[in-house]
Amino acid sequence: MAPIRENRTQQEASTMLRPVIAGIDGSPESLAAAGWAAREAQRRGVALRLVHAWARPPALSAALPSTAGQRHWAQRILREAHDHLGALYPQLPVEEAQSEGPAPAVLLGASRDAGLLVLGSRGLSGSTGYLAGSAALHLTVRSTTPVVLVRAGEHADDAHLLNAEGRSSTATPYRDIVLGVDLAHPCDEAVEFAFASAWSRGAALRVLHGYRRPPISATGPGAADGTEVMAQHESALDALVQPWRRKYPQTTVTTAVRRGRAQSLLLHAASGAGLLVLGRGDGLGPGPRTWPVIHAAVHHARCPTAVVPHA
Template identity: 55%
Template sequence: MLPPVIAAVDGSAESLAAAEWAAREAVRRERPLRLVHAWNWHPHQDTEPASAAARHLARRVLRDAEDRVGRLCPGLTVHDEQVEGPATAALLQVSRGADLLVLGSRGLSGFTGFLVGSVALGVVARAGLPVVLVRAGEDAADEHLPADDGTPSTRTGYRDVVLGVDLTRPCDEVTEFAFEAARVRRARLKVVHAWQPPAPISLGPGDIGLVEGPRRGDEWEGFLTAVLQPWRDKYPEVEAVTAVTEGSAQSALIRAATGAGLVVVGRRSTARPTGPRTGPVAHSVIHHAGCPVAVVSHE
């Protein structure tokens, strides 16, 4: 069987939005969908009535989610599963070998951004597969451009997929995920790189950024064009445009996310003494972007 798209569901509005987004993504990728409910096991509540109640709740949550995605995507193959244990560890375990994992995050009422819980942050920081965060209220029309009269529509083309690229460490896994996401949507891919002038003391022989002033942006643009050329050759059907700006990567990506359908960022999987982390750019984007965010692990 093809690796599935997995959606974690707990009955909340954000998890149901994530399940619906995952169902649409599974259709686009021609993958099955797997709905997973993780319920915590507590040693002090290890009684048969407590376990039976937890399993009953899990069945109801999964059934409700399956009914929703079945109405939206009637031809989609859907499986469901309930797993025990601390939610973060259980989701990491069950998602091994999957295509991607989709989680819900509560939108901040009146503001752009996410309230990302400890489970979602823990999964994002440790997962070896792409993880997509979806806000409550996200629906199919939000992925598409508005109609000519400005109203939401699912009959129009898809909004841009935005990719953040660090040209000092370009990552094939992140870039390929973004091109593939744009391909299955027939969407435009907007590739963003932000640069900052280096301090003179930080430059060594052969370092990037030795040109002066306005020419520095042109230099970065040339590097980005060279990095993207193999991917443009591999995905000739994807229109890839570039945006090279001076400033912080976080700010550039959050601006680019306005009006986008999906933002793709990378997360280094290298072990750190302080433990797994999302990294400053991914952390900022998943808290403040106004559309779903895909975090892709890379070496």
């Protein structure tokens, strides 16, 4: 891992002052995402910006003006979300923005000056909102801003442990944050995001790396045995995490190396987590190793999932 740059603190401060953006389309997923985004904006001390994109019906000519009905519908969706969040979080500055155009393009443009983009995730709910499914996946793999996907039905107390009576409660500590790491292509930005998220919540952080069994050709004479391979991965993971432990000494951190499919390992680890964090490529989309993991998390993770691009 490269040393933490001295100017990173200044960059982080600039990022943390940027608003949190939530894409709104009226679906249950997008409303749950807006609630999650509001809570995150409060933790960061920044404004929440609700963004809605609407497209002209195909039958209309591009030369014709946009219809009043479309604008009214967009304003209604934004106003209802604004009023709902305003009642829950009265001290939070909430902004509204609407624009004509395809949702992915509008949100990609809006997120360029944001610290975080939060979207509804279709997951296993079967929603047909235009920000769910393929549109959300497109934004996740193309955005240069971290993206968090939130499933329908997500509430504030879901991020917390159950209380002594086995009930959901915001009075209990936060659930763990889970960070998935690919040691072959580590993403410092994802590690930083995970540590900062855990620190802001007072949550524990679990860092997980999964690896597959070496091919038969690599297990001949002179090759490292299974115990040695495991030790090598554990040493590399500890080395990756160590500088961040020093930067966030108050955060409880555990590391684990497991042999198996990364997708299965991470989904299992995140089953009781408050947030799953994954790194992504070089800003142009995920690579062949990270794509299956991101795809699995987007569609099957029960907790909110953050996908953080490598700068």
